[in-house]
Amino acid sequence: MKKRSLTFNTIIYGFRTIINFLFPLITFPYASRILSVDSMGKVNFSASIVSYFSLLAGLGIQTFAVREGAKIREDRKKTSEFASEIFTLNLITTLLAYALFLLMLACNEKWHEYTGIMLIISLTVPLTTIGMEWVFTIYEDFFYITVRSVIVQIASIIFLFLFVKTDKDLYLYAVYTVFSAVGANILNVFLVHKHVDIRLHISKKILPCMKPILILFASTAACQVYLYSDTTILGYLTSDADVAKYNAAVKVYNLVKNVLLVIGTVSMPRLAGLLSDENLDRYKGLFTKLFNVLILLIVPCVVGLIVVGKNAVVILAGARYVQAGTILQILSLAVPASILGSFVASAGLVLFGKEVLILKATIAAALLNIVLNIILIPSVGVEAAAITTVLSECLAFIIEYRGLQEKKIVSGIVKNMIQTGIASAVMGIVCYGVLSCFGSSLIVGTACSVAAGVVIYALLLRLQRNQIFDEMYAKMKTKIVRK
Template identity: 40%
Template structure:
């Protein structure tokens, strides 16, 4: 038996991987904010509208090429990673399916560009974005997740994003350079995937393989794909429909608020990533007591983080838009305020889905709620976008996220319902709400007494953090008390 030595003999540290994953998440937050802050002052609103519309279109073809391969490959491939022969066979089958779906995706894209008159106006930008499709497939990112190669992924990501920023400052200098911006974005996203494919030889031997049980792999992949499609539709349909029902300017305005929203959301949800395997373990081993204890801590910790983040984002929405996009994007403030509310529902929907529904094998409920929310979002967009433009698109996103979270919770109420209706959770929420009022006061005061917008924002953030945490401490918030007890116990052990 030929084993991959690092996988078989040395188990990756969960703490180290969590730190590396956090670094990568923060990097993925900073990169789009840094680049967008620069290009929003170089390119026109209409040009960024073309960029955002083209990106939303290609996301559907990326989804078609990816199918549900990444989640399936990680779930099934982990059991083969200590056997080079078996992981090579498995990876070759997955890679062959991925290549096939990629060719189908390019074929569909070709037909779309031919028959869609709207798309022909954006053909060059869409074609540049389409490079992501083949490079994502060749990158076999799922293989590195199977082997928990977070160090390689993180270092590689940092290097290529630094190079991309240098390219951005070199090739995006004047209005009209939005195609150059598109190319730099593609390079930052998938440029390193060529190295992935070469480096993959150290892990296993990947090649095209025609003769294997296709249906054995395809059926579960397509089930995951169906859920991914529904989620992708209600995540990206806003911008796509704005492009069709309104104009490039409206897409550009909405693009700023969604850029900020999509950058902040994964950072706030990052804590969930490292808890998902533990929830799956407890559910699979029927360790209900341990599962409930962990869910109580995670859910209440999310309340502590999300409530002040949403309030702070609403209060500082104008400042953030002006700092990142400039005065010509000031109209984005309203849609950003609306989208801020969606953060709460989105994160808890993810908690209910990834940490309850899937571990307890209730994926069909997740699929149903995803499809229903997607249909709701699209249907409402036809009414709200013509009426309220980008504000209407933001409202439909909030409603779709609320529906998804509500339906997911309804389908797991028998598992974790008691956790959300107990003394600890109620006391936690009450103290948080009191603490959030201090955030509002600090933001209003900083706005009244400080004229410089950057200093005003920094003071508001720092002041809100200290006053909010101080309030929770004085009010003896149960989560803060739990953290303090853990710190005391560690100090005693040392």
């Protein structure tokens, strides 16, 4: 199997992630103006409820499948048998999760007013399972994943503009939400045979795998709780309008977060391969390099969100969502802990078999998030949900990073942190100054501020002779010259 470079995989999968979040950000201004704030809140609340059953259906299987599948992917027969066992297990958990969802939907009176929307959004559960995205991740087939995603996102936009015309089209908007999120998985069903031969297969060999799978599931569950409990608790303690405002901020926050998480996603199979070959030194070198790259990207993103966050939300969602700007500024402080914590967990702790530590970290974070949400939301309001997210992400990262450093994996990051901190601080001042010069010209001012920030940040890194930036710059320059 021909391996593409990590740089190519990162760029192409990063493009896919941007597309997956950029298209909704393009369509969100349209939807938020067509649908009322309350209607948007209903969709957001329904999605948060369904997410818990999606989590139960997934059972932590994807992370385990990528980790173990990457070790045997050169042998099609072994990989096909392994993939068939994993898919069969996933199918069983999906059926159980969906049955539980329908039962709770029938019994919970609070959910009855959301029944239609929840049923539509619940289609994400089986579509995620049959999509078997983890197979394509095992084989680092990120080019296919990206092309497929672009096609589906374009089709979903056409659907939105053609059929969602008034506030009465709420259910059609829910259909759009499902199709844009997991519609691409339908194509996977017809193309998965490119890598493996899938069949229904139950084997006793899967039993020893259940312990790490269940630990990963528990970790993912705890993580999901503190990611979505904000929306769920807001839905119970406040209004649909507050839920919509909070989720408007979360959309922008998730765009930044998921683009940066690409590095962890595309590097995990490669790092797993290095460990399986017992090449620990090369693993440490690559891990540290990627950790430094993340620092280089994260710090300016945080500063940028703080400076232009309010403008970004108003541009995307309209003046009715102005409160979401403050929420986004608070959430931006969670970006470093969230991104670095996810990278440490998926590309570090999981590969060393330290799933229990991840579980402890995520349970601690989830409990902190839920308790603080219940205490603070009634008195502080919707902003409290953002504050608790920041504190929870920081707690999880501290626990996970300390656990990884027992193996002395990360080193040589202090100089890079200082240089990116200085460059980002100056960039923030410049961005704020540019933004102030344009006054009420919201779109032009924000665009110019961001452009100026990127240029200033790059120049300052060059002046400081930042090693990571210089390597990236030299590689890009070489490729451009060759073309």
